[in-house]
Amino acid sequence: MPEPQWVFPLETALLSDADYAELETIDLSVFNVDTDSAGLERSQLRARDEMVARALKAFSAGGLGMVYVVGHGLDAEDIQRQFDVGSTFFDRVTEQDKAKYAAKISEEGSWAGYKPKGYYGPWDCDENWSFYPETLLRPDMPPYPRFYLHEYREFMEHNHYVVAKKMLHVLSLGLGLPGDALWRLHHRPESNIVSQAPYDHEKPVEWKHSQDHFRFQMYNPRPDDGSFLTQEKLHLRSHRDIGTITLNYSQPIAALQILKPNGTWAWVRHKPGAILVNLGHAMEALTASRLKAAFHRVVEPPEDQREFQRLAIHYFVKLLPDVRIDIPLIQGPDDQFTEYRELGGRPIFYGEWERFRTKLAFQQRPVRPSPQRTAEHALLDMHYRLTPGTKVEARL
Numbered sequence: 001m002p003e004p005q006w007v008f009p010l011e012t013a014l015l016s017d018a019d020y021a022e023l024e025t026i027d028l029s030v031f032n033v034d035t036d037s038a039g040l041e042r043s044q045l046r047a048r049d050e051m052v053a054r055a056l057k058a059f060s061a062g063g064l065g066m067v068y069v070v071g072h073g074l075d076a077e078d079i080q081r082q083f084d085v086g087s088t089f090f091d092r093v094t095e096q097d098k099a100k101y102a103a104k105i106s107e108e109g110s111w112a113g114y115k116p117k118g119y120y121g122p123w124d125c126d127e128n129w130s131f132y133p134e135t136l137l138r139p140d141m142p143p144y145p146r147f148y149l150h151e152y153r154e155f156m157e158h159n160h161y162v163v164a165k166k167m168l169h170v171l172s173l174g175l176g177l178p179g180d181a182l183w184r185l186h187h188r189p190e191s192n193i194v195s196q197a198p199y200d201h202e203k204p205v206e207w208k209h210s211q212d213h214f215r216f217q218m219y220n221p222r223p224d225d226g227s228f229l230t231q232e233k234l235h236l237r238s239h240r241d242i243g244t245i246t247l248n249y250s251q252p253i254a255a256l257q258i259l260k261p262n263g264t265w266a267w268v269r270h271k272p273g274a275i276l277v278n279l280g281h282a283m284e285a286l287t288a289s290r291l292k293a294a295f296h297r298v299v300e301p302p303e304d305q306r307e308f309q310r311l312a313i314h315y316f317v318k319l320l321p322d323v324r325i326d327i328p329l330i331q332g333p334d335d336q337f338t339e340y341r342e343l344g345g346r347p348i349f350y351g352e353w354e355r356f357r358t359k360l361a362f363q364q365r366p367v368r369p370s371p372q373r374t375a376e377h378a379l380l381d382m383h384y385r386l387t388p389g390t391k392v393e394a395r396l
Helices: 042-059 076-086 095-100 133-137 147-172 283-286 338-342 349-360 375-381
Strands: 024-027 066-070 113-115 128-132 213-219 234-239 245-249 256-259 264-269 275-279 296-299 310-317
Touching: 042 066, 042 147, 076 147, 076 245, 076 310, 128 133, 133 147, 147 245, 147 310, 234 245, 283 349, 338 349, 338 375, 349 375
Parallel strands: 024 066
Antiparallel strands: 066 275, 113 128, 128 213, 213 310, 234 296, 245 275, 245 310, 256 264, 256 296
């Protein structure tokens, strides 16, 4: 069988410059996490501080909440290769084999494995494969994609050790914290390295290193048959990501939109070789809303791209599971767990918080029998805080 190759269509000609969000570009090549301020020349220090200030402005209240990241250490061929090998999960795995690896999303709050089209209802047109470090150590995937296991492992490690690490240092400095303050909440230095695991590990390997996960996601074209979620023809409704940072590898099919501070939606333009970076709700809670999670959505592409499948690569950066999420790391304008604690809520750690939110993802709010407001009501309010006018039907 020939080597996999994912071919992208041309960029759309149907959107104007005014339709796109004006995102900042952050160049990580000017940032060295192993060199402190005293070791930098004046010009280097000035370039670093200027970049940190622009990143903080983009991710604070009033900013767009998303940036392009370049200088991340991956060239165009590296990124194209991940799209190539990622496509094998969809076009070289049968539907029967996909079903064998079904993710236990609502049962266990885990994305690991395969999510089919239609899981959340008739409007749900995407299928995806998600991997945590431990699932790449087993490995738990179909035979053909497994041939490229080492490439997936190395890709995950680069995102964690280079891109995520640098972004976390940038944000730490912007918040006035030691450079490694946020990194230490996402990484245990004494743990193992995923790319060094044996190729055919059939037994689970203990993994305490991080809980990041990455995803290959395929949005499939569909007829205009009334199954769209709203009149905006959403492929994925407005939401904020659960974790702290999301890395989304830019590709040319226009579909991603971001909510601007003025309440209007703007398209996100493709920038070849760049990573689109936004923050998730966990970062907003951790910083007491000093940093803001970006609302974003996926809509039907413009007409000249509508017939094509849209393959996306996402890397979700997560706190370590034993980090408390109900107490912010710093003071800020909105301590989001205040009411939860006032109602007697017990300490809640990130691992259980993510499972709680994952089980409820894109579901209707459950009805709780207690007439009195409880700590659980406060958690549900936080999860279901959506943009105005956005509704979603429960999965049957």
